[in-house]
Amino acid sequence: MTEQSNYNRTVKYTTATDEKLQKMADQTGRTKRDFFIQMVEYFYKTKKDPKDINDELLKKTLIKNHDTYIRFIRTQEDRLLIPLKEEIDRMINNQREIVKYFNEQVIGANKSILSGQEMQAAKLKETDKLLQAVFGRIDSKEKLKAKFLLILNGYIKLREEVSSLKNREKDELAQGFRKQVADL
Known part of the structure; x- marks a missing residue:
């Protein structure tokens, strides 16, 4: 001091x-x-004026600064915030459209694939049934040989026994054995 x-x-x-x-x-x-x-x-x-208890100068300064800040905020809002919000809204709408388009395409493709798979499964079941029916009718090569030999041996044996038979009876016998072979 x-x-x-x-x-x-x-x-x-x-x-x-x-x-x-x-x-x-x-x-x-x-x-x-x-x-x-x-x-x-x-x-x-x-x-400051000591008589000014309410401090009008301070109030005026604060109001002036407050107005300046408000103008600054409004300017920033007009220049930055509003355009930014509009762009974000536009991007969100575009994203929604893209998602909607993809969903439509994917769901459509999935339905198409699913119906194709269902048709294919139905045709495979039909093919399986047909193959089982065909295999049921077709005997193996060995079984066919065994049946044919059985018929042939039966024919030879009967023919020797009926050698004294007439031609007509021989033809009937041959016809019977031909039918058995055809049924194989």
């Missing part, structure tokens, strides 16, 4: 004011002199 000799001025005020000054100085942990000097500096630097 300044030296003691520089303090040569006197300020007179009431006892009530002195009590208030002492109370504020005590609250801040300063002497009354230091508090008074700092109080004068404060009003000098801020150019």
Whole structure:
């Protein structure tokens, strides 16, 4: 601080004011002199009027700053936020259309594939039934040989026994064996 000799001025005020000054100085942990000097500096630097309890200058400054901030926010909203929101909405709509298109295509392809698989499965069942029927009628080569040999041996044996038979009876016998071979 300044030296003691520089303090040569006197300020007179009431006892009530002195009590208030002492109370504020005590609250801040300063002497009354230091508090008074700092109080004068404060009003000098801020150019505030001590009579202005509502601090109109501060209010005007705050309102001005508030208006500046609002204008800035509105400008940013017009330049950035609204176009950004519109672009995002457009992208979302495009994504929805793409998803809808893919869903239609995929679902259509899946239905087509599923119906093709169902038709193929039905035809495979029919083919299996037909093959089982064919295999049921076709005997193996060995079985056919065995049946044919049985018929041939029976024919030869009967022919030798009936060699004394007439031609007509021989023809009937041959006809019977031909029918058996045809039934194979």
